[in-house]
Amino acid sequence: MSEIPDRLATPCPACSPDLETVHEVLSPGGGALTVRCGECGHVHKVQPEPEREETLDVVVSQGGESFTANVTTPAEETVAVGDEFLLETEELLATVRVTSVEVDEQRRLEAAPAEEIETVWTREVDxxxxxxxxxxxxxxxxxxxxxxxxxxxxxxxxxxxxxxxxxxxxxxxxxxxxxxxxxxxxxxxxxxxxxxxxxxxxxxxxxxxxxxxxxxx
Structure with missing residues (x-):
C-alpha cells in the first residue's frame, strides 16, 4: 500500500473547482481521503488516483539452477543492482538480490525505472x-x-x-x-x-x- 501524503494538490469544490490548490490530508476513510483546502479551509473528500504498477519478469539464480518468476512494483520505482527484496512463488520464498537489469534490445543496465524494464536478473541470498x-x-x-x-x-x-x-x-x-x-x-x-x-x-x-x-x- 502506498504511503498517504501529508499534502496533495486537488481542486476545491468551494473555492477552486477548476484549478488545483494545496490541501492538507486529515485522514483516510472509505477508500477516500479527507482533505482541507489550504486556501479557504473547506473540508471534503477526494478519491486518490491508483498508483500505476508494473509486473516484472524475474530470473532467480539459486545455486547452479535458475527459474523465472514475477513481481509487481510501482511503475516509477527504480530497480538497481544490489537491491534486495522478498520474492514469494510456488517454488520459493526467499530474499533475492538484483544482479542485473535488462531493458529493450537486451541491454543490461545498473538501474532503470520499473516501466522500462523487461527482465530483472537476481540470485537468492538467504x-x-x-x-x-x-x-x-x-x-x-x-x-x-x-x-x-x-x-x-x-x-x-x-x-x-x-x-x-x-x-x-x-x-x-x-x-x-x-x-x-x-x-x-x-x-x-x-x-x-x-x-x-x-x-x-x-x-x-x-x-x-x-x-x-x-x-x-
Whole structure:
C-alpha cells in the first residue's frame, strides 16, 4: 500500500473547482481521503488516483539452477543492482538480490525505472554457496584446491578466522567481494578482523589447517 501524503494538490469544490490548490490530508476513510483546502479551509473528500504498477519478469539464480518468476512494483520505482527484496512463488520464498537489469534490445543496465524494464536478473541470498580456495600449509600454490561452503547469506566470513566444514579446516586469508554487493569500500579484504557477509563474497582464499597430511586428492 502506498504511503498517504501529508499534502496533495486537488481542486476545491468551494473555492477552486477548476484549478488545483494545496490541501492538507486529515485522514483516510472509505477508500477516500479527507482533505482541507489550504486556501479557504473547506473540508471534503477526494478519491486518490491508483498508483500505476508494473509486473516484472524475474530470473532467480539459486545455486547452479535458475527459474523465472514475477513481481509487481510501482511503475516509477527504480530497480538497481544490489537491491534486495522478498520474492514469494510456488517454488520459493526467499530474499533475492538484483544482479542485473535488462531493458529493450537486451541491454543490461545498473538501474532503470520499473516501466522500462523487461527482465530483472537476481540470485537468492538467504542461503548461499561460497567458493573457497584452500592453499597448502606451506604456502605453496601448486596443490591448491577449491571447496564449497553452504551457509546463510548473513554468515560472517572473518579474515583470520578458522572454519571447520566436515573434514575441512582452513584459516581465511582474504575475501573477494561481489560486484553486486553494497556497503564495501574495497574489492578485496585481507586484514585480520575484516568481515564480509557470505552473500557478498565472490571467493574466499585460505590456508589448510587440517591435522591430516595435505593431499591434492
Amino acid at each position: 542461503n548461499v554457496e561460497v567458493n573457497v580456495t584452500v592453499h597448502p600449509k606451506d604456502g605453496s600454490r601448486d596443490d591448491s584446491r577449491s571447496v564449497t561452503m553452504y551457509v546463510p547469506g548473513d554468515y560472517e566470513l572473518e579474515v583470520g578466522a578458522v572454519e571447520e566444514r566436515g573434514d575441512e579446516e582452513f584459516e581465511i586469508d582474504a575475501v573477494v567481494v561481489r560486484k553486486d554487493a553494497t556497503g564495501y569500500d574495497r574489492d578485496r579484504y585481507e586484514i585480520e578482523g575484516d568481515v564480509v557477509f557470505a552473500k557478498d563474497a565472490k571467493r574466499v582464499y585460505s590456508y589448510d589447517q587440517s591435522s591430516s597430511a595435505w593431499s591434492a586428492w
